[in-house]
Amino acid sequence: xxxxFTLGLPAPLRPQLVLLVAIVLPGVGQVxxxxxxxxxxxxxxxxxxxxITYNLAAPGVSVVGRFxxxxxxxxxxxxxxxxxxxYRWARxxxxx
Numbered sequence: 001x002x003x004x005f006t007l008g009l010p011a012p013l014r015p016q017l018v019l020l021v022a023i024v025l026p027g028v029g030q031v032x033x034x035x036x037x038x039x040x041x042x043x044x045x046x047x048x049x050x051x052i053t054y055n056l057a058a059p060g061v062s063v064v065g066r067f068x069x070x071x072x073x074x075x076x077x078x079x080x081x082x083x084x085x086x087y088r089w090a091r092x093x094x095x096x
Contacts, residue, residue: 012092018085022078029081033088042077046070 013032022029026046030039050070057066064071 012088013085015082015085015089019078019082022081026074026077029078029085033081033084035084038080039077042073042080046073046077049073 018029018032021032027039027043030036030042047070049072050067053069054066057068
């Protein structure tokens with residue numbers, strides 16, 4: 001099971017770097033974790049729910065309230081990217 005990381009594959013990126021990239025560029029944290037479809041799916045749902053909540057929000061709602069659906073998926077995607085980067089880093093450290 002640990003032979004996967006000893007076959008000469010490059011080490012995974014540090015979780016802090018993946019977290020920083022995921023905060024700045026939504027969906028790219030998942031791409032750095034070698035799950036590009038997951039990042040694309042997060043980006044799609046972020047945009048879709050942002051548009052839906054923007055159109056359904058009342059006129060007097062704040063900007064955060066208007067894009068609440070997209071911001072919710074954004075927060076989940078950042079946490080998800082960091083979690084999996086931390087998991088991959090820990091697996092790499094154990095295999096070393």
